[in-house]
Amino acid sequence: MSINATLIGQMITFALLVWFTMKYIWPPLFDSLEERKKKISDGLAAAEKGQEEIILAEKKAKGVIKEAKQQSSEIVTLAQKRANEIVEESKDTAKKEGDRLIIAAKAQIEQEIQQAKEGLRQEVADLALSAAEQILGAEIDKAKHQDIVSKVSNQLG
Amino acid sequence: MATEVHAAEGATGYIIHHLTPLHAGEGFWTLHLDTLFFSALLGGLFVWFFKTAADKATAGVPGLVQNFAEMLIEFVDNQVKDSFHGNSKLIAPLALTIFCWVFLWNFMDLFPVDIFPLIGSVMGIEYLRVVPSTDLNATFAMSISVFCLIIFYSIKIKGPWGFAKELMFQPFGPWLLPFNLLLKLVEEIAKPISLALRLFGNLYAGELIFILIALLPWYIQPVLSFPWAIFHILIITLQAFIFMVLTIVYLSMAHEDH
Structure with a gap:
């Protein structure tokens, strides 16, 4: 039970073991532990970030869809408006064209009436003249009584 | 009557035989060869196991060996972080070495008491005591090493004068200097002695009880040695743990500058 040189x-031996542990055992094992800890925490952080990004992207996508819907409804409204306008415009144009045609037709009719009147007047004058010739025989010289003939013809008009 | 005395002598002889180390040399220069051999062997086992783990250490998925080594490393590191607030590259590896080495020493206690002496006697070795922690030399070697570290760090951190001041003026102030000095010296010297004797006492007593159980008739032995062995699993781990934690605490006290 005595204390002796075994001590x-x-x-x-103890000093050698501690030295060896300090030099070759503790650092690599401890470093690998720390590194793994870091890796895991990095991974978790990345996963969290990814999740946040997904949420953000979803929000963004929703916004884009909403905007697109709004735009499309605007486009539809605009198109309807434009269609109405075109219909109105074409109605107007058609009416104007119709009016114009009516006016032109009326003018032509008037003109034709005038022409017919003129023709008739000429004919009547001629008839009257020939009738007068017949009545008066040769007494009436056409050149001599030109004035009277035209007066009559004017009265007929 | 005579036979009884003879039987008692036989039992005493058996116990003494089991507790006598294999020694060489005379006087102070006696060497307990079994203590030296088994503690070196167990130290080699510890170093080999951890070196294997350290060589294959990766930050990726750890293997079985690395996993076990890392479990111990993390356990020791937590203990160090709990009590020690300084920054030292020595203390954690020191604690790991103490815990594992003392545990392996103590673990030798769980082998049947007769198996190694029997193997030894076959090989022509008369005495063989396989549990290094039942040798005061082994426990004192460790606690005195720790004591040297305590003194070294006390002087390194506080300075020679700071350490001397702590010894002289605490805890009762400069007017009670001799009393302070006496108290502090006892306190410091009690550290290695209590460390060594606690471990030695527990393991020596445990081993003695195993030997006593081995003296009983064979049909009683399992009934007693089985629960004692199970209880001993707790004791050997606890003693290794206590030695480690107290080392950490003492060294952290040495690092604290008042």
């Missing part, structure tokens, strides 16, 4: 031998 010194044991102390040397």
